[in-house]
Amino acid sequence: MSKIAVNKSDLVDLISEETEISKATAQRVLNSFLEAITLTLRSGKSLTFPGFGTFSVKARAARVGRNPKTGEPINIEASNVPNFKAGKGLKDAVNSGSVVTEEEEA
Template sequence: MSTITRAHLVDLLHTRIGLSRQDNSDVLESVLENIAASLESGETVKLSGFGTFAVRKKGRRIGRNPKTGEEVAIQPRSVLIFRPSQMLKSALRAAPIKEKRVVEEVT
């Protein structure tokens, strides 16, 4: 399984749109910066047909240290959540599963 990087996205844009790699890089960075700024200001970002990004506030709570079982206070924090659209969910369900093959050597 491979990872999609910014450079890979820029190359895809270059291939499909035809702008220079620098222009595509600038567009991609601008889009990502706007998404990040919106999330930082507490706004929800909805990309139609893809999904919704939002920031959820988690309150203070008590957790446990898994090793010792001791109670530990967990401070309030903000977490990023993503909810995929129905279109994306359907596409993922229909896509064939690509499995990694593990070959064992016999000595």
């Protein structure tokens, strides 16, 4: 399996090609989608895409860590972190090498 990363520009190109819309429109759609996920998570709600996965927020407790350079203990504050749990459809698609689209699931 290749370890080449896809960046946002590559994703915009793919969306543009797959949907036959302009790159500018694809970029606006992608930006809106990412903003919707961010706003949903910021409000404390989770976002589920059946067959793909669930985006949620997990609370991380305060803890004592170590400065890797000096070994000195440091206090790390509690925080909320985004979390993603892959759904069965995504897991199966990754392991089979094929992509299942919404139309094919129906």
